[in-house]
Amino acid sequence: MPGPEPVNIEDRTGFESIFDGKTLSGWDGDPALWRVEDGTIVGESTAANPIKKNSFLIWRGGKPANFELKLELKMNSTNSGIQYRSVELPDQGKWVLKGYQADFDFVNQHTGLLYEERGRGFLAPRGVFATKETGKPPRTLANLKPSEDLKGAIRINAWNTVHVIARNNTIFHIFNGQLVSAFIDDDTEGRAMDGLIGFQIHVGPPMKLEIKNVSLKTF
Numbered sequence: 377m378p379g380p381e382p383v384n385i386e387d388r389t390g391f392e393s394i395f396d397g398k399t400l401s402g403w404d405g406d407p408a409l410w411r412v413e414d415g416t417i418v419g420e421s422t423a424a425n426p427i428k429k430n431s432f433l434i435w436r437g438g439k440p441a442n443f444e445l446k447l448e449l450k451m452n453s454t455n456s457g458i459q460y461r462s463v464e465l466p467d468q469g470k471w472v473l474k475g476y477q478a479d480f481d482f483v484n485q486h487t488g489l490l491y492e493e494r495g496r497g498f499l500a501p502r503g504v505f506a507t508k509e510t511g512k513p514p515r516t517l518a519n520l521k522p523s524e525d526l527k528g529a530i531r532i533n534a535w536n537t538v539h540v541i542a543r544n545n546t547i548f549h550i551f552n553g554q555l556v557s558a559f560i561d562d563d564t565e566g567r568a569m570d571g572l573i574g575f576q577i578h579v580g581p582p583m584k585l586e587i588k589n590v591s592l593k594t595f
Contacts, residue, residue, distance in 0.1 A: 385537050385553045391446060391591035394437055394573075398471045405433035405471055410578050419456075419585040427588050430493070432459060432473045432574040433586060441570035442595040445540040447587055452533050454583035455481040457491060461571035468494075473574050474507050478549045482583075487530045488556030493576075496566055500547075500559040502526055507560040520555055529554040543595070545569070561570070 394402065397415040410419050410433045421427050445460065462475025474494035479486050490500040499514050500506040503523040508514040520526070529552050530536060539550035545561045561567040575587060 388591050391593045393591050395590040402437050403433055404436050406431050417587040422582045431471050431577045435573040439593050442543050444593045447538050447590040448535050449538055450535050450586040453482050454580045455578040456585050457576045459574040461568040463571055467594045475571050484527050484530050488551050490557050490559050500557040502556050505558040508563045509565045510565045524558050552553045
């Protein structure tokens, strides 16, 4: 018996664009790091303009709880991530976020995993459906495809389609149409059920992050 028809990863039905393609209206970040160029959000650090801590471009349009986020991403070095259900840490500096992150690293060792920035750390490795209970470490519920197989679905220094789904305490990361990690967060003391969306410039060597076609569907 045939299964359901696959969803086109480019389908944005019911989604609303949260980047106008021309300006950073509705977004907030260090102007020395972030700009718009040719319809694309560009975050860039240079040897002449290094950063001392991870810095974020933050969407100020709300704090989504249950949502789907779609975007296209390209990066030429170092490490980045898509933050969601995050909070600001003003005592750590301006444009600093703590929260869930869909990781993207240039060497493609971890891309797609679920990491909690400035929080509980690694929650769901690439290729794993994991869970976490209060007071206990994360554990594997099931394996998805092997991490090395999923690694081949990630495009280095080229455009990738990223789809993040957050429904109640369940989270999915989908890269280029492949489910790369999934997580059930039963840690009632540590989890977040809503929060800010943002993009990361990471400390380290100079890097350039490009993001376009950013759209959001909330429930």
